[in-house]
Amino acid sequence: MHKKMKMGIMGGTFNPIHFGHLILAESAYENLELDSVVFIPAGIPPHKQEEEIVSKKDRLKMVDLAIDDNNHFEVSPIELDKKSISYSYETLEVLKKENNNTDYYFIIGSDSFYNIEKWKAPEILLSMCKLVVAARNDQNMDRLKQQKRVIEKKFKTSVHILNMPTIDISSSDIRDRVKYGKTIKYFVPKDVENYIYMNDLYK
Numbered sequence: 001m002h003k004k005m006k007m008g009i010m011g012g013t014f015n016p017i018h019f020g021h022l023i024l025a026e027s028a029y030e031n032l033e034l035d036s037v038v039f040i041p042a043g044i045p046p047h048k049q050e051e052e053i054v055s056k057k058d059r060l061k062m063v064d065l066a067i068d069d070n071n072h073f074e075v076s077p078i079e080l081d082k083k084s085i086s087y088s089y090e091t092l093e094v095l096k097k098e099n100n101n102t103d104y105y106f107i108i109g110s111d112s113f114y115n116i117e118k119w120k121a122p123e124i125l126l127s128m129c130k131l132v133v134a135a136r137n138d139q140n141m142d143r144l145k146q147q148k149r150v151i152e153k154k155f156k157t158s159v160h161i162l163n164m165p166t167i168d169i170s171s172s173d174i175r176d177r178v179k180y181g182k183t184i185k186y187f188v189p190k191d192v193e194n195y196i197y198m199n200d201l202y203k
């Protein structure tokens with residue numbers, strides 16, 4: 001029997017990818033001793049239909065550029081290749097079928113965690129992976145621990161709260177900054193910054 005692999009799943013709209021996502025994924029890799037983390041850009045994100053989202057090609061390219069120097073990070077186009085909405089439980093079903101000898105860890109920020117019961121079929125999703133959660137700009141650890149207890153009890157799963165610095169960077173703030181001519185230096189990797197300007201994104 002081979003040792004089970006431990007894979008992190010970093011799902012997101014990545015519109016664009018930024019250092020908050022990268023530090024989150026790297027912290028999960030380190031804290032949970034994962035073998036790798038796969039970034040899965042959402043083709044059609046379930047809860048973000050009203051936002052302006054740049055093309056799948058641009059978002060995939062920016063993830064590629066951002067993770068290029070990290071050999072335990074990879075990217076999968078599995079959700080970009082679908083025409084329908086990217087529900088996480090369906091993605092996990094496909095991954096599980098391909099790789100049964102792997103434990104999956106779905107990595108999210110606290111904003112996603114507080115909404116998880118509104119996701120499609122959370123009971124199916126949480127039977128296939130464990131959640132790894134980072135506090136975001138809500139420093140309220142009591143609320144986070146309370147949500148951890150609720151989800152663990154309701155779905156008979158375990159939730160890992162990550163030990164990482166809170167990084168107050170968001171894709172929406174980056175989009176606004178570009179729009180209003182403000183700097184995004186040190187918010188995103190240099191290659192991503194160049195890609196945004198070269199391709200006139202978020203004007």
Ligand SMILES: Nc1ncnc2c1ncn2[C@@H]1O[C@H](COP(=O)(O)OP(=O)(O)OP(=O)(O)O)[C@@H](O)[C@H]1O
Binds near residue numbers: 014024112134135171
């Ligand atoms: N700075 C951050 N710290 C911790 N988690 C984060 C951070 N930024 C994003 N995440 C998490 O990464 C996942 C993907 O995020 P997403 O691609 O939607 O970026 P976002 O910055 O939240 O975007 P937007 O500002 O457009 O809502 C979500 O689970 C989100 O909570």
Ligand SMILES: O=C(O)c1ccc[n+]([C@@H]2O[C@H](COP(=O)([O-])O)[C@@H](O)[C@H]2O)c1
Binds near residue numbers: 014045088089119121
């Ligand atoms: O499956 C769902 O119903 C669902 C609802 C909301 C978000 N998600 C996933 O959560 C991840 C972060 O989503 P977002 O919208 O914050 O970019 C991304 O992988 C989404 O596909 C999934």
